[in-house]
Amino acid sequence: MKKKEAILKVATVLFANKGFADTSGQELARLTGTAEGTIFYHFKSKEGLLLAILERVRDEILDQFERFFENRPFQSGLEMTEEVVSFYLYLAGLMEDKFLLLHRHALYKFSESNPEFRENLEAIYNCLVDIFEKAIVTGQADGSIHPDIHPRKSALILFTMVDGLVRFKNYNLYDAGALFNELMQTCRRMLQADT
Amino acid sequence: MKKKEAILKVATVLFANKGFADTSGQELARLTGTAEGTIFYHFKSKEGLLLAILERVRDEILDQFERFFENRPFQSGLEMTEEVVSFYLYLAGLMEDKFLLLHRHALYKFSESNPEFRENLEAIYNCLVDIFEKAIVTGQADGSIHPDIHPRKSALILFTMVDGLVRFKNYNLYDAGALFNELMQTCRRMLQADT
DNA sequence: CGGGAAACTGAGTGATTACTCAGTTTTTTA
DNA sequence: TAAAAAACTGAGTAATCACTCAGTTTCCCG
CATH class of the missing domain: 1.10.10.60 (Homeodomain-like)
Incomplete structure (x- = not known):
């Protein structure tokens, strides 16, 4: 073993x-x-090895977010959203290789022929988007997030933004760390209720 | 030939x-x-073929944006930003293969050893980010964009968002078209001056 | 111990790879 | 139109690939 x-x-x-x-x-x-x-x-094959790795990555990411939510009190849905974004970026740094792997084309190529790949990828992406969506819905209930926001679609936009930043960081295209504050500000401006 | x-x-x-x-x-x-x-x-080699393709893609993208700006009157910097985002998404649909190629890891791998790759990639990315930045600066001058926004950093965030959406679309992860309106709204909320 | 199962080995296989090169065809030019 | 230049050909090459398999070692349990 x-x-x-x-x-x-x-x-x-x-x-x-x-x-x-x-x-x-x-x-x-x-x-x-x-x-x-x-x-x-x-x-059984190289493809099988990649799948086994993907399954591990899925387990690890889902587990990390589960533990993140354990007994964590959020002041508001908006704060929850911000903390999730922050945690996502922290996790992407902690598990850099694994997040880099998630951006590899091989996974998406195999997804077309092997449903097991697609299922694992969907589990990861849905987990992340669902969390953003839940945070937005919570924020709309407590008044910290603007009611006109579409929870699912905005969750996807949010995810796009955060995931794109991780990609930049991993590719060393731009200094993603320097963008952290700007990203948080953007989230707030994008979501917050009128004051 | x-x-x-x-x-x-x-x-x-x-x-x-x-x-x-x-x-x-x-x-x-x-x-x-x-x-x-x-x-x-x-x-001279397979790598050389890829480089020749990258050079073409760079020329084409830079040319497209040059033509986009010809004699186009913008009401405000904010509107200019929105139109650039819109045009970027349009272009990504028009040149789908080329934008897909830009997300391929091979380019970034060769960039580490071959400066010609890096130069072409930087030319493309800088062109796009510069345009966003210019739009934000314009908007801050005419009052349509909030003065607290950091032009360069926000341009990068904007680019991250748009490029991430293109990636989702190309990978068929989510229906990016359905997110268009939400994206435009997000841009507006993120940038606009207080009313 | 003993013996069966699980883990591990590494030489071997056929297929595929990027790339070469000596020769042929097509195009350009004088 | 003849000769030079450029474009093109495809069989050939050495290297590398994922994967197999018959045999060996290690482990576990009675």
Whole structure:
């Protein structure tokens, strides 16, 4: 069981940073100190290995958000939204490789032929969007968020924004950290009720 | 010259939709009706072909925005911003393959070793962000955009949002078209001066 | 211990890859 | 129209790929 763990760990980093097609079984074996055959003993194929990684990432992200919400009192729906955005960015830093992997095209390519990929991706994305939506609905109930806002659609916009920022950061296109305050301000302006 | 054009055209579609590593010279030759040797007669390598495509995409995008601004009167900076967002989304639909290609990891991987890739990517991104920034500055001058907004940073946030939506659309994750109105409303709320 | 199961090995396989090159066809030019 | 230049060809090459399999080691349980 030790080697299986090593393969999953190393493959996550390589698939995320080098890409699925550009990572060979040979390289994977070398870096994990295993024989190439071991990879195919534990996983039926390279695609199967990627799927196993995706399942882990889904579990981890869903688990992290579950723990985030445990016994956390929010002053208002607007504050809840802001804290979720903040936590998402924190998580993307903590699990950088895994979020990078989620932006890889290989996942979406396999999704077209293998429903298991799509199910896992949908579970992750829906979890995130659902949380944003719930926060907006809460905010509309307590008056901190403007009633004209469409909860689902705005949740998607919010997600687009945050996820896009993570992408920029991971690609080193712009200094995403410097945009944090601006992002929070944008969320507030976008959502808040008239004062 | 006819075959070179065909190779560039077909490779753009394949690299964008199948990926760089997953597109072979053999397939490219078959679909363009050329011999595989022809590809390497016109481009020194597969990487060189990708670079040639990227240069075309840059030229095309920069050209499109130049033409967009020709003799176009904007009522205000805020309106200008909204129209730029709108045009960006229109362009992403018109040049779907090319925008899909811009989200491919191969480009960013080559950017690390080949400065020509990075220069072209930066030219594209800076063009887009600069336009957003200029629109915000204009809006702050004419009073349609809130003075507290940081032009550059907000331009980046705006770009993040729009580009993220394009990504969702291209990946068929969510119906981006349905989010258009919400996006425009978000831009307005995010930027507009107090009323 | 003993023995069966699970984990692991690494040489081997056929397919595919990017790229080359010597030669042919087409186009341009004088 | 002849010669030079440019465009094009496709068989060939060495390397790499994902994956297999027959055999070995390690582990667990009675």
